[in-house]
Amino acid sequence: MTHSQQDQELHAVTLEQPTLAAACDAIADGIDREALVTVFGRCTVEYDGRASSTLDAGDRHVMLKPDGAALVHTDEGQQPVNWQPPGCDHEVFCEQRDADADRSDAAETAGGTATETETETEILTLESVRSTPDERLLVRFRNVLQVSAFSGTDETELALSGTEEDLRQRLLDEPDLLEPGFTPLATERDTAAGAIDIYGEDDAGRTVVVELKRRRVGPDAVSQLRRYVDALGRDLHADTTVRGILVAPSVTDRAKRLLTEHGLEFISLEPTAA
Amino acid sequence: MTHSQQDQELHAVTLEQPTLAAACDAIADGIDREALVTVFGRCTVEYDGRASSTLDAGDRHVMLKPDGAALVHTDEGQQPVNWQPPGCDHEVFCEQRDADADRSDAAETAGGTATETETETEILTLESVRSTPDERLLVRFRNVLQVSAFSGTDETELALSGTEEDLRQRLLDEPDLLEPGFTPLATERDTAAGAIDIYGEDDAGRTVVVELKRRRVGPDAVSQLRRYVDALGRDLHADTTVRGILVAPSVTDRAKRLLTEHGLEFISLEPTAA
DNA sequence: CATTAAATATCGGTT
DNA sequence: AACCGATGTTTAATG
Structure with missing residues (x-):
């Protein structure tokens, strides 16, 4: 030109x-x-x-x-x-x-x-x-x-990093970051309550539901995870144990309390490696 | 000037x-x-x-x-x-x-x-x-x-209507819009799960938790209401019946299913009178 | 079109 | 400064 x-x-x-x-x-x-x-x-x-x-x-x-x-x-x-x-x-x-x-x-x-x-x-x-x-x-x-x-003209696209998608990729690339022996089986697995971010199994063969958040989370994210765990528990056999794990950089106090109340877990992880 | x-x-x-x-x-x-x-x-x-x-x-x-x-x-x-x-x-x-x-x-x-x-x-x-x-x-x-x-100068403030606050005022001014005999007792009542929009009693003296949304709602709002009802049930005596009512213009299908599953109710109401 | 959830959400209020 | 919830959220993905 x-x-x-x-x-x-x-x-x-x-x-x-x-x-x-x-x-x-x-x-x-x-x-x-x-x-x-x-x-x-x-x-x-x-x-x-x-x-x-x-x-x-x-x-x-x-x-x-x-x-x-x-x-x-x-x-x-x-x-x-x-x-x-x-x-x-x-x-x-x-x-x-x-x-x-x-x-x-x-x-x-x-x-x-x-x-x-x-x-x-x-x-x-x-x-x-x-x-x-x-x-x-x-x-x-x-x-x-x-x-x-x-x-004017603007043909370019924004290149953004540090998103939830980056966090997902990080965890899929290195599943042990969740815990040793974790095996991802599907992403976006559908349930009656919506799609699960990462669906997988722990080293004992128990079903694991992972909810990802790119930043510090409050009670909403806990409720979201709880919905998925409940829905998956109903979808699968009644005797199946379903673990729910929230993955985010950090949680608020109230969210931490809710996690404990509902038997859910938390792993601290950021979207990108430091 | x-x-x-x-x-x-x-x-x-x-x-x-x-x-x-x-x-x-x-x-x-x-x-x-x-x-x-x-x-x-x-x-x-x-x-x-x-x-x-x-x-x-x-x-x-x-x-x-x-x-x-x-x-x-x-x-x-x-x-x-x-x-x-x-x-x-x-x-x-x-x-x-x-x-x-x-x-x-x-x-x-x-x-x-x-x-x-x-x-x-x-x-x-x-x-x-x-x-x-x-x-x-x-x-x-x-x-x-x-x-x-x-x-330049801009001393004016935006006058906005059709908000959740308008919906709250509408319901407080005319509690029968929820149901005949409803009595509001408090707004922003605090629980372990956060503040309840409107807390009150029905004509039978049962505790009522009202969650307001200015527009059509999905599963998130149902989870929120459920958290409040659960928290209030724990705060009060175990034998107390707590009704949870979601007030919004409409709900999605999935949200309606969740309401039914958790024994919660829905009343259709808009922030401002037509 | 409706539904669903993410976002460098933003914004205001409260603790 | 952290936390919490509303927003005319906006946006993208998906059915």
Whole structure:
């Protein structure tokens, strides 16, 4: 690929302090060209779908992705304050709107500050909608400080290690890490309660159910293991002894107590060797 | 607040196609001023901490928040491809660097394309670090298309409805929604297995444990309810009858089977009235 | 489409 | 700082 061909793919267009009409055009164009579009400015946000929420006016950063995702970020927190998952349709439009429409009746009756907003009646609206489930996100801007449309390429995939899958491989490669004589027989073995991470036998021929967790675990993981052990005990003959072993870096006190109560075991092991 | 006072707070500074040195200065200045900083360009990403990951060169959008959060977004997905939680220290620096350093030895020995990168030896590095746990995110840019620093105010809080807390209030306001004669006695009642959502009595004076979920539930919620019923049965006298009732919009088939197996009940109820 | 469980889950509250 | 449970969890795997 030549340098000029790359330039055709990789570019960024930015408007600073645009009029709402200009911002609207730039956003619509960015969505059309399947760019990653960002908008920064003063806005209100409404969401309705699995739950519903409202957010009063504030300065926020909105990102619209070409796959249909939408993210509204404040200056705090890792998570967006509002969002929409991939698969949504983004729309943008500019309209005349009663500036008092967003305000509560209480503010209206309080009066006094109404004159400040009466001059600004134009509103830029971003709307992201999807179905199954029906969900709608509405972002209304009174003021846009910046609009950008980014185009680029990203063919790479994340290479991640330290996952539960790494822990599984580590144990399958070296079963003695569980205990001497352990023999794995199956992974993802199905039971009425779900799939067992590792199913095997100890050196005395007893059935072993292994539940893997990549990090320190609480009571939930113990319950999960218990479900599997119970289900397998019913699936097999009633006189079969089934051992349940939780494998994780560590357990909480409450989880340890639950393990003891239910006759389950714990082995400390990390996803990757130190 | 006057209009001019607002302007002092609300502004955005943007550089397009900056040199890496200029980008570095702008980013450092934005971090200093506690602005929300964004960078778009071609970069590699490395993470090491609770797990570890690498991401080869691609065009991505990076956001640095003044609370220490960092987000790396591609053009796909709701979630960032890499991130760092709030509380990190952001650093930025520009350095001469062997352009082949990012490439694998295999690429080196393959040769041929090395000449394309030999001319670009300057690298802009973003580094976000925290402790407890020790975690580090490294973003290395070969090319920056845009840098922005956003300042604004956001004093508002999200108003969210349709949560588990709404469901709890609905049931406390109208206990008959569970069943006629139900009397709530406590919320968050503590047991050895954790806190019970609602603890009460039925019209026959039997103890009732209620577990609430705002949406359709699977086996996990049944296990949770079962833990609470068991724990309460041990806390109270052995001859006490304890009913366990799961309240949610709906249950999966497998969860329904588990409820029946363990003598637990289910009542369909949504967080908010239709 | 529903079901199931993992995740660098994140986030808030409490101890 | 550890622990615990909710989340508009999101995401991927699987039937």
